Amino acid sequence: MRVLxxxxxxxxxxxxxxxxxxxxxxxxAAPWLTGSSPWVMSTQPMLAPFHDPAHWxxxxxxxxxxxxxxxxxxxxxxxxxxxxxxxxxLVGLLVGAxxxxxxxxxxxxxxxxxxxxxxxxxxxxxxxxxxxxxxSLGTIVLAIALVAWPAVARLVRSEFLTLxxxxxxxxxxxxxxxxxxxxxxxxxxxxxxxLLVVMTFVMATAIxxxxxxxxxxxxDPEAMSWGYMINASRGLLRDAWWMSxxxxxxxxxxxxxxxxxxxxxxxxxxxxxxx
Amino acid sequence: xxxxxxxxxxxxxxxxADRSHxxxxxxxxxxxxxxxxxxxxxxxxxxxxxxxxxRQLPTPLTVESGRLLFRDEDLANLSExxxxxLRGRDISMVFQEPMSALxxxxxxxxxxxxxxxxxxxxxxxxxxxxVVDLLxxxxxxxxxxxxxxxxxxxxxxxxxxxxxxxxxxxxxxxxIADEPTSALDVTTQAQIIGLLRKIQQDKxxxxxxxxxxxxxxxxxxxxxxxxxxxxxxxxxxxxxVLREPxxxxxxxxxxxxxxxxxxxxxxxxxxxVLKAKQLxxxxxxxxxxxxxxxxQALAQVQLTLREGETLGIxxxxxxxxxxxxxxxxxxxxxxxxxxxxxxxxxxxxxxxxxRALRSDVQMIFQDPxxxxxxxxxxxxxxxxxxxxxxxxxxxxxxxxxxxxxxxxLPATAFERYPHEFxxxxxxxIGIxxxxxxxxxxxxxxxxxxxxDALIQVQILELLEDLQRRLKLSIxxxxxDLRVAARxxxxxxVMQGGHVVEQGETAALLAHPHHAYTQTLLRGCxxxxxxxxxxxxxxxSKEACPNHG
Numbered sequence: 107m108r109v110l111x112x113x114x115x116x117x118x119x120x121x122x123x124x125x126x127x128x129x130x131x132x133x134x135a136a137p138w139l140t141g142s143s144p145w146v147m148s149t150q151p152m153l154a155p156f157h158d159p160a161h162w163x164x165x166x167x168x169x170x171x172x173x174x175x176x177x178x179x180x181x182x183x184x185x186x187x188x189x190x191x192x193x194x195x196l197v198g199l200l201v202g203a204x205x206x207x208x209x210x211x212x213x214x215x216x217x218x219x220x221x222x223x224x225x226x227x228x229x230x231x232x233x234x235x236x237x238x239x240x241x242s243l244g245t246i247v248l249a250i251a252l253v254a255w256p257a258v259a260r261l262v263r264s265e266f267l268t269l270x271x272x273x274x275x276x277x278x279x280x281x282x283x284x285x286x287x288x289x290x291x292x293x294x295x296x297x298x299x300x301l302l303v304v305m306t307f308v309m310a311t312a313i314x315x316x317x318x319x320x321x322x323x324x325x326d327p328e329a330m331s332w333g334y335m336i337n338a339s340r341g342l343l344r345d346a347w348w349m350s351x352x353x354x355x356x357x358x359x360x361x362x363x364x365x366x367x368x369x370x371x372x373x374x375x376x377x378x379x380x381x
Numbered sequence: 382x383x384x385x386x387x388x389x390x391x392x393x394x395x396x397x398a399d400r401s402h403x404x405x406x407x408x409x410x411x412x413x414x415x416x417x418x419x420x421x422x423x424x425x426x427x428x429x430x431x432x433x434x435x436r437q438l439p440t441p442l443t444v445e446s447g448r449l450l451f452r453d454e455d456l457a458n459l460s461e462x463x464x465x466x467l468r469g470r471d472i473s474m475v476f477q478e479p480m481s482a483l484x485x486x487x488x489x490x491x492x493x494x495x496x497x498x499x500x501x502x503x504x505x506x507x508x509x510x511x512v513v514d515l516l517x518x519x520x521x522x523x524x525x526x527x528x529x530x531x532x533x534x535x536x537x538x539x540x541x542x543x544x545x546x547x548x549x550x551x552x553x554x555x556x557i558a559d560e561p562t563s564a565l566d567v568t569t570q571a572q573i574i575g576l577l578r579k580i581q582q583d584k585x586x587x588x589x590x591x592x593x594x595x596x597x598x599x600x601x602x603x604x605x606x607x608x609x610x611x612x613x614x615x616x617x618x619x620x621x622v623l624r625e626p627x628x629x630x631x632x633x634x635x636x637x638x639x640x641x642x643x644x645x646x647x648x649x650x651x652x653x654v655l656k657a658k659q660l661x662x663x664x665x666x667x668x669x670x671x672x673x674x675x676x677q678a679l680a681q682v683q684l685t686l687r688e689g690e691t692l693g694i695x696x697x698x699x700x701x702x703x704x705x706x707x708x709x710x711x712x713x714x715x716x717x718x719x720x721x722x723x724x725x726x727x728x729x730x731x732x733x734x735x736r737a738l739r740s741d742v743q744m745i746f747q748d749p750x751x752x753x754x755x756x757x758x759x760x761x762x763x764x765x766x767x768x769x770x771x772x773x774x775x776x777x778x779x780x781x782x783x784x785x786x787x788x789x790l791p792a793t794a795f796e797r798y799p800h801e802f803x804x805x806x807x808x809x810i811g812i813x814x815x816x817x818x819x820x821x822x823x824x825x826x827x828x829x830x831x832x833d834a835l836i837q838v839q840i841l842e843l844l845e846d847l848q849r850r851l852k853l854s855i856x857x858x859x860x861d862l863r864v865a866a867r868x869x870x871x872x873x874v875m876q877g878g879h880v881v882e883q884g885e886t887a888a889l890l891a892h893p894h895h896a897y898t899q900t901l902l903r904g905c906x907x908x909x910x911x912x913x914x915x916x917x918x919x920x921s922k923e924a925c926p927n928h929g
Contacts, residue, residue: 273752274762277811280710281766281818282739285732291765295756 112374119370122363133180140174144330179332190312193251202262220256228253265297299375306368385411390447403429416588421608422833473548477560479540483532490528515546538569566697637834640866651688660718678704680878691855693869701878706826743815747827749807753799760795766818784813805836
């Protein structure tokens, strides 16, 4: 409860959280708000914003509604962000917990594997994977999660390493609690705070990476996304700047909001270190 | 000449603290060449006095009223620059934890050099000579070489000597020492006290010595001032306060540190419940790339514990006593030798097989703050044991509730979280947790050393009482021979992984054979007369949890 209170007391974190909630609501409601698919050429091409009340954010060079594109793009960005975070959390938690709790050779092997993935440049691996596999939401999530999990695993491991030495964990061992019980009831609840914070950063990176992939034309061709919109209009930057600017702004705001939420959580969890 | 005068000092605490003032109307005088000990428990405001004198009170706190006069000059009127000149030059300070008072990245010589330079000693040669002189003066070996050492290369006692050397850099007229020996072993503690006493007499310094420990008071004080919750309760010469204490609170404090057994004990001759045979444990640590350092934490340790008996294991830090405790409870696996629980060999049993036997042997931990999971309610903490041992939820809850009452906690404790409780209360929770699985053997590892003297007594009395009621056998691990003497039937003294002496408590204290036991004994205070203290008037002490 106190954590929530401290979180709400930070304006930037609160605004970030509200923005994300609003964005999520809009993205979910996209079909009802726009009435048409973002791929439909519904009006004249290159319509500037605030000229046509039916398409008040304007249209791109094929006459597709920009507002509709942004809303559907939010679906992709948020979906990729959330799914990647979950996938990363799952793998990172499992590997980190095993390595940190049991230590020894298991720790050695798992950490070498993690390092192997960590030294591969994130975008390069993502590009290769998506190029080799079918570009779809699933492969994009897989590609991003594959390079993001080691950071989470290492964090979980270090948390487990310190918490494992704490007296209340030893007390649980003496009481005869099973390793699984100790991990889930004693250690994990105490490691949750830093983990949540890192997850928000993973999410921000995932959204950026997805945009980059879409910009390179490697995203799911069926899904409208912000990166794709920038890619489609990059040639007309001087004639119709808003066509690249609006999706770019969307990416910036979305990532900024996620980052602020992460920062807000960090401060809320560690009141002593806020200054 | 009166060097320091404090008049009606009041320091207000922010709203929501456990009392209105950290210090209330405190007055004291200190003359050159005199040692005044300020004694009090944690939270009594004794450290606030030192911070106020240096004008370094933590931010929300300020001096509300009263005056601090140093050489008849009001410290409140000094500019920040003048104050900085005073600190380190005329008034110096020695802290409790030498490691945090030293910069870990600087050689110790450089740190003293820095102090000298900050106060305007220009010549580098002059500074270097002073550094070596100072290090030699505080009794450090080979000062020429030692000045190039980093803090981590020194022992705790050596570090504290370096801090003292730093404080002495300008022959201050007032030295404030805030618990300078509390982090040290008994033998090192005696050496540091001796050193401070010698320096003080050599230089005719005034020494304001802040401590909670009457052993230390006895060794160094000319005059004593006792603080209770920010209020002065008694002031007088060391002899007067220690031998004929007037205030009830002082009497309680003194009684709490006596080494009298809590209850008359008769040696029991029950069956052996816990046995250690030829236990060995070696720790390896790497230093450098190839060199390996091995520490023999346990060497051929032999122990037996009989039913209903309390066995004390006494030794200084690094003597292997905690390793022994962890091997006995099988948190660690001994390298060789045997541990038997109720006649069964558990030395090499797998963790899985061991889990079913765990309920027989339980442990109470040292740190009342780290030993409870902060994210669980007290009820869940205590219920964990019975639940993992296969009891039903209803049964676990029934046991937890009755145990919380048994260890003297309010019934409402069940739903609350550990951070709402004081140190002593948390230790009670830890005891309840251990007892919830109905163990026959308890291993208590330094379970009172983090607590104030009065609370210590209460926890010891609780253990004593529980032992009698539940027929527990206890292994009581401590660095404090005095505490062991109060509770234990037999005592084993450990040094460097060996049990160097073992015997019945009274006999061991009366005729210590081993030289090491004799040194430990010298660290204990001669006992003050017990005791106007009854459990009733002690009980009121702990009723209010001590917040930070």
